[in-house]
Amino acid sequence: MPHIAYLGPAGTFTEQATRQLTEGFGAELVPFDTVPLALDAVRRGEVLAAGVPVENSVEGSVNATLDALTVDDPLVAVQEALLPVQFDLLVRPGTELAGIRTVASHPHALAQVRGWLAENLPDAEVRATGSTSAGAAAVAAGEFDSAIAAPVALEHYPSLERLVGGIADVRDAVTRFLLVRRPGQLPEPTGADRTSLCAVISDEVGTLAEMLTELSLRGINLSRIESRPIKDRFGEYRFFLDFDGHVADARIGDALTALRRRCSSVRFLGSYPKADRTPASVRPSASEQAFRSSAQWVEDVRAGRLA
Numbered sequence: 457m458p459h460i461a462y463l464g465p466a467g468t469f470t471e472q473a474t475r476q477l478t479e480g481f482g483a484e485l486v487p488f489d490t491v492p493l494a495l496d497a498v499r500r501g502e503v504l505a506a507g508v509p510v511e512n513s514v515e516g517s518v519n520a521t522l523d524a525l526t527v528d529d530p531l532v533a534v535q536e537a538l539l540p541v542q543f544d545l546l547v548r549p550g551t552e553l554a555g556i557r558t559v560a561s562h563p564h565a566l567a568q569v570r571g572w573l574a575e576n577l578p579d580a581e582v583r584a585t586g587s588t589s590a591g592a593a594a595v596a597a598g599e600f601d602s603a604i605a606a607p608v609a610l611e612h613y614p615s616l617e618r619l620v621g622g623i624a625d626v627r628d629a630v631t632r633f634l635l636v637r638r639p640g641q642l643p644e645p646t647g648a649d650r651t652s653l654c655a656v657i658s659d660e661v662g663t664l665a666e667m668l669t670e671l672s673l674r675g676i677n678l679s680r681i682e683s684r685p686i687k688d689r690f691g692e693y694r695f696f697l698d699f700d701g702h703v704a705d706a707r708i709g710d711a712l713t714a715l716r717r718r719c720s721s722v723r724f725l726g727s728y729p730k731a732d733r734t735p736a737s738v739r740p741s742a743s744e745q746a747f748r749s750s751a752q753w754v755e756d757v758r759a760g761r762l763a
């Protein structure tokens with residue numbers, strides 16, 4: 457039975473997403489305290505894959521995940537899931553809103569309920585934990601008065617109760633998760649795929665614009681660009697790009713070839729089916745057929761088959 461890592465303990469949104477991503481595999485899910493630890497277990501081959509959060513529609517990128525994907529041996533995403541997020545306020549029985557002095561949760565969760573906390577628990581001290589369910593576990597252990605947790609957390613902490621449900625400053629908030637593995641056979645192209653990569657470019661006039669032009673010239677839709685500091689040199693950044701298409705598609709392969717030439721370094725982070733299954737729109741000049749016939753034409757010219 458394949459073992460799959462996730463950000464634990466049991467009852468996180470990541471666990472829920474990882475169950476969805478591995479449905480039908482008969483996988484055993486293994487909790488880790490942090491995303492980097494989960495990814496290291498994949499690198500060492502202790503687990504087959506890891507489910508990790510990458511981005512939230514309210515709070516943006518999960519930087520711990522992005523950073524952990526750029527260090528050590530490369531890993532690639534093979535599947536994507538989108539999960540709606542709303543939170544419960546969990547407490548020990550008998551606790552009332554007025555008696556809450558501390559509220560614990562993952563920083564990304566706390567950021568998504570900032571408005572609710574300001575209105576309902578203005579005097580409570582906010583404490584960051586490694587995950588939403590780590591917050592719930594700490595409340596069960598008596599360390600904090602309350603936790604902002606995933607609705608599924610209650611199943612795992614039966615000594616707690618839901619004081620308030622459906623908490624969210626933004627009603628339709630969504631978090632995006634990836635299933636990440638060691639490099640190997642890529643998922644088959646489906647026509648509705650996303651490719652992710654991370655590129656470091658030199659600090660010179662126009663390099664970012666030129667990198668993006670390589671995509672737009674080939675009609676490739678960029679769905680996300682994010683920069684993170686390179687860390688060991690001030691003022692230098694790595695760019696995370698997500699765009700429509702699969703590395704097996706001619707236009708994507710052609711764009712990656714160009715990026716590899718232009719950038720100081722490029723790390724491929726995977727080509728995988730998009731969770732929402734919306735097909736990529738491909739202009740006629742960027743179609744497989746257009747790439748094939750023009751490459752054939754160049755070959756014919758080189759071989760002297762055309763005048």
Ligand SMILES: O=C(O)C(=O)C[C@]1(C(=O)O)C=C[C@@H](O)C=C1
Pocket residue numbers: 463467468469470471509512518541562564565586587588589606631
């Ligand atoms: O703590 C959890 O439950 C997680 O799965 C992490 C995480 C995140 O990193 O964004 C996942 C979804 C929610 O947006 C809040 C927290």
